[in-house]
Amino acid sequence: MGTQKILLCILELLFVFVLHSWAEENCETIPTEIHVTKEEYDDMGNLVRSCSGEVSVNKCEGICNSQVQPSVVTPTGFLKECFCCRENYLRERLVTLTHCYDPDGLRLEDEERAIMEVRVREPAECKCYKCGDECQMTPVIHVLQHPGCVPKPIPSYACIGKCTSYVQVSGSKIWQMERSCNCCQESGEREATVVLFCPKAKSEQKRFRKVSTKAPLECMCRPCSTIDESAIIPQEIAGYADEGLHSHFRKSF
Template identity: 60%
Template sequence: MANFLTKTLFLYTISIVFCLAFGQMSNRGDENCETLPSEIHLVKEEYDELGRLQRTCNAEVTVMKCEGLCNSQVQPSVITQTGFLKECYCCRETFLKDKTILLTHCYDPDGVSMRSFRVSFAIILTCACTLRQNLMPEVSAQENDVQRTTDECQVTPVIHVLQYPGCVPKPIPSFACIGRCESYIQVSGSKIWQLERSCMCCQESGEREASVALFCPRAKNGERKFRKVNTKAPLSCMCRPCTGVEESAIVPQEIAGYTDEGILANQFRKSPQLQFA
């Protein structure tokens, strides 16, 4: 009878926490990847077959750039090798179009005015927040010079449903990195027409680890019906370039058997803003 009441109370507590989580599901800000005009100073040099400079042309050109805030998150996951499931979105071009530009200010090496020069380039037409498929850092020549102050990246309490083959799913208190970070893509003028890219994602800057006991009724003869599974969670979060999991010190946190100690209810008492992992 006592065991039945304990299980009933636990399931009732889980139901209440789940309802609270669904009621306050979204803590992510609105994305605003914008297509904005940008003025660049374009320079084009023309050489002969011997490599001698024939003329230099330049002009002030208006092109479009992508800039804004995109949502990203890192959730705990035991099915991935790293222990985290990452979802990074970047403000990127969705459509390019070839454009011919007339450079009207052309001069030879002696400064004598020459005829205009036509050049064709692919320019940005539209932008949107796009999921990054390859989590490799993007390098931008001007990334250190661009100051971003509107990033919103926080450690967020979540209820993570821990699942393992052959075992009963178990909801546990955990954490995730959820927020939105700055990213941009813009044309670099000067002598080389190139696209500078920068993408910052809300990611972990440290890890914590927990060992959780799962009940596995499908265990074969001779195998244990309780299995300990390690799961990770972010220790802290920050906007940084999209990469794989950053190696760092892991802080052990043993939470196996938490159901008897009421940790599930106490864990989220500090913050009412819950998310589902």
């Protein structure tokens, strides 16, 4: 019986290989045009101007191989493989909006306010990825805090995305359920030491306090466990270069 299962597994793998060899994948980076609108506000929250324009960007589009086949070794009785055409990585660049209007809807003509530069992120390369698992390392602002000290935001990383989970009837024990739960988590970590200013400290020596923090080294879908996200602000970082992140963090072994 064991030998028969091994042979069936080998046949399934060969079947998958043959399907991938026959069907040609065609996931490409294709130029497209989108309409972008950006509004600018002053410190009081009042609208200063609104700019728009047609912008050329890249998109991912194409064909990826997917299949469903009978299987005697999977609990569901089917071996499913689904692949989607999406970005391998993103790049950021500046684009110019040339149609700017004041709050009354009047076209702005002066050189300083007639155009606006905005940052956009677009696919730089496209590939076929397995559907469902989209766990990526994303830049965030991590606010470091300590009682009596001034909070200090630093550039950091967080694992953000989605992972496949399921609950199903057991194939071998139909009165039981099989559960699989994966979460987007860190794989390895890096450490940083940051100095906080503490104006309320009683002694002069303690006005500057060193605190340690950690960030993911890589991200991947792993079995779920508790993750502390209380100090993470899930927002994009603007204007931080990679060197700034590496200057804070070092690998932790």
